[in-house]
């Protein structure tokens with residue numbers, strides 16, 4: 010486990026460790042300096058209401074609920090989870106299976122600002138819906154992080170990206186066909202266009 014912070018040593022700080030003296034890899038920069046250090050009015054678990062505690066994971070710090078197994082991750086950590094070079098971070102999360110009965114669907118409050126979070130798909134076919142506060146991070150119910158990690162490790166994110174790119178290409182090709190049909194002088198649309206543009 011990396012030291013998270015050492016106030017007595019000025020050369021030590023977030024992202025600085027024995028393995029990485031004096032510097033920090035790009036995505037680690039924001040992971041161990043979560044804004045909740047400065048916010049945190051309640052730190053209550055959005056799911057069960059117990060107290061959340063800081064849990065170091067690799068070079069990040071997350072808010073963990075020991076009672077229900079849910080976790081609140083700063084946005085930088087959520088992004089790092091999906092990155093190709095985030096393997097070490099993904100491996101560092103404790104494996105927690107999803108319960109047979111999924112948690113009741115309801116809107117949860119951000120543990121930091123207590124605003125209602127948005128529910129979104131982590132990535133289309135991952136079947137993991139996370140709760141997002143645009144300012145602070147995302148809430149994962151017990152097992153959801155493990156679900157996301159399995160999905161990413163099995164190349165799901167890459168496949169989702171490829172599918173999205175393919176959909177965009179198809180959409181572009183369709184638009185092009187429609188446009189060229191509209192420009193075709195034999196079509197009614199083009200007659201209409203001539204009337205509009207060449208009076």
Ligand SMILES: [Zn+2]
Nearest residue numbers: 054057074077
């Ligand atoms: Zn909880």
Ligand SMILES: [Zn+2]
Nearest residue numbers: 119122142145
């Ligand atoms: Zn918030």
